[in-house]
Amino acid sequence: MKSSLTLEHQICFQLYTASKELTRLYRPILAPLNLTYSQYLVMLVLWEEEGIDLKQVGERLTLDSGTLSPLVKRLMQIGYVEKVRAQDDERRIVLTLTDSGRALREQAEDVPRQVSGMLKIDEATYVAYMEMLIDIKARLKAFGEQQG
Amino acid sequence: MKSSLTLEHQICFQLYTASKELTRLYRPILAPLNLTYSQYLVMLVLWEEEGIDLKQVGERLTLDSGTLSPLVKRLMQIGYVEKVRAQDDERRIVLTLTDSGRALREQAEDVPRQVSGMLKIDEATYVAYMEMLIDIKARLKAFGEQQG
DNA sequence: TATAATTAAGTTGTGCACAATATAATTGTT
DNA sequence: AACAATTATATTGTGCACAACTTAATTATA
Numbered sequence: 001m002k003s004s005l006t007l008e009h010q011i012c013f014q015l016y017t018a019s020k021e022l023t024r025l026y027r028p029i030l031a032p033l034n035l036t037y038s039q040y041l042v043m044l045v046l047w048e049e050e051g052i053d054l055k056q057v058g059e060r061l062t063l064d065s066g067t068l069s070p071l072v073k074r075l076m077q078i079g080y081v082e083k084v085r086a087q088d089d090e091r092r093i094v095l096t097l098t099d100s101g102r103a104l105r106e107q108a109e110d111v112p113r114q115v116s117g118m119l120k121i122d123e124a125t126y127v128a129y130m131e132m133l134i135d136i137k138a139r140l141k142a143f144g145e146q147q148g
Numbered sequence: 149m150k151s152s153l154t155l156e157h158q159i160c161f162q163l164y165t166a167s168k169e170l171t172r173l174y175r176p177i178l179a180p181l182n183l184t185y186s187q188y189l190v191m192l193v194l195w196e197e198e199g200i201d202l203k204q205v206g207e208r209l210t211l212d213s214g215t216l217s218p219l220v221k222r223l224m225q226i227g228y229v230e231k232v233r234a235q236d237d238e239r240r241i242v243l244t245l246t247d248s249g250r251a252l253r254e255q256a257e258d259v260p261r262q263v264s265g266m267l268k269i270d271e272a273t274y275v276a277y278m279e280m281l282i283d284i285k286a287r288l289k290a291f292g293e294q295q296g
Numbered sequence: 297t298a299t300a301a302t303t304a305a306g307t308t309g310t311g312c313a314c315a316a317t318a319t320a321a322t323t324g325t326t
Numbered sequence: 327a328a329c330a331a332t333t334a335t336a337t338t339g340t341g342c343a344c345a346a347c348t349t350a351a352t353t354a355t356a
Contacts, residue, residue, distance in 0.1 A: 005257060007192045007208065011274065012170050012263065014281035016189070017210055019167035020343080021288045022160050027344095038312060041164070044155045055334060060155065062165055065335050067313050074311080091321050091334040109153060115160065118291045119284070126159065132280050133162035136267075140169045143266045168313080175314095186342060203304060213305050215343050222341080239304040239351045 015136075029114050033107055039075055040108075042068075046081065046097055047105045053086070054093040080104060163284075177262055181255055187223055188256070190216075194229065194245055195253045201234070202241040228252060 007013050023037045030040050038061075045057050058068050072095065075081040080101030086092035116126070155161050171185050178188050186209075193205050206216050220243065223229040228249030234240035264274070 005192060005195055005253070005260070007189065007196065009278075010192070010260060011278055011281070012174060012185075013189060013192075014278055014285070015163070015167045015170055016185075018281045018284045018288075019163045020210060021285060022163055024344090025288060025291070026160060036311065037160075037164075041155065041161060044153060044158070044161075047153055048155065053334090062168060063312090064314065066315075066337080069336055071312075089322070089334085093335070105153070112153065112158060119287045120291070121287060129280050129284065130157075130159055130162055132277055133159070133166045136166050136277065137162070137169060139267045139269060140166075140173060143173070143268070172314090184341065201304090211342090212344065214307080214345075217306055219342075237304085237352070241305070 025115065025118060026111075029111055033104060033111075034078055038063075038067075038071060040111075042071065042075065043080065043101070043104065043108065046095060046101070047108070050097050050102075051094055054083075054095055057095065075101075159284075173263065173266060174259075177259055181252060181259075182226055186211075186215075186219060188259075190219065190223060191228065191249070191252065191256065194243060194249070195256070198245050198250075199242055202231075202243055205243065223249075 026037050026040070030037060033040070035043065041061055042057060045052060045060055054065075054068060054072065058064060061068075063071075072081060072083065076083065079098055082096045082098055084094045084096060086094050121129075174185050174188070178185060181188070183191060189209055190205060193200060193208055202213075202216060202220065206212060209216075211219075220229060220231065224231065227246055230244045230246055232242045232244060234242050269277075
């Protein structure tokens with residue numbers, strides 16, 4: 001295993017910069033939708049499953065309430081999202097889309113195609129890369145569960 | 149190319165969560181060194197090349213002065229780093245290590261081994277993953293340069 | 297050689313990301 | 327039923343990350 005303390009040889013550094021630079025690529029694409037990258041991720045979840053619990057959104061994105069609460073507040077201010085208390089459990093908050101938020105989906109449909117085009121990546125490579133990233137996450141999860 | 153607006157099928161999302169979760173793994177490892185993850189990256193650069201320009205640190209980590217200025221200020225407060233104006237060009241700032249910062253390297257030597265152990269990843273897989281990430285960055289860079 | 301353009305670093309403001317804590321609702325236990 | 331433990335959300339504080347702007351030093355050019 002690479003144990004030399006060189007920046008470029010550390011997988012964490014490559015992951016960190018790759019993520020940052022890919023997010024940078026998204027910024028001008030998402031700007032017309034009036035969304036930041038994190039807000040876009042929340043909208044993706046809601047377009048997939050409207051009426052989902054705030055808690056469950058946080059689980060899918062690995063975000064806690066300290067991040068999500070103010071983020072959702074901003075999505076409400078923009079007018080894409082609404083919060084409703086669940087009747088059966090007053091602690092839970094259910095997120096729904098406004099008409100405006102639902103309409104935004106059509107505009108967003110084109111985002112993945114734009115990004116793929118910019119990356120000039122073929123389907124097979126794309127899938128292989130996805131699998132690698134999912135594997136890294138699985139290893140992290142395995143360690144986390146082993147530890148507790 | 150995957151054009152469905154599903155969270156899990158977007159490479160950006162996998163990269164984003166993988167990076168976040170790997171950083172989370174580092175947190176308890178770096179805590180005894182009194183470093184955040186970003187501070188650790190700056191220290192890695194300095195251990196590799198002491199006396200480097202602040203500007204060049206920013207280029208290697210893809211960080212601008214808005215991020216680096218306060219971060220380096222914190223490293224100075226901890227007592228790991230010192231700032232010196234370059235004599236030949238008074239605009240430039242040269243970063244040097246204190247004895248304490250230099251001594252910390254020995255403790256940090258063990259970090260990559262600890263991380264690899266936690267991920268339970270063999271050398272070949274590790275190298276393949278590194279190459280994938282470097283390739284993603286190359287594609288991003290190629291697009292960025294094509295655009296300007 | 298004035299002065300315009302560029303460069304390096306710093307500052308301000310916004311929005312994550314997360315730890316720690318607080319509050320209120322629900323569930324479990326005696 | 328009373329009360330302890332748990333759960334969902336919100337708030338506070340710290341530290342990134344970056345855009346936009348400011349300041350000071352250097353370089354280019356008229």
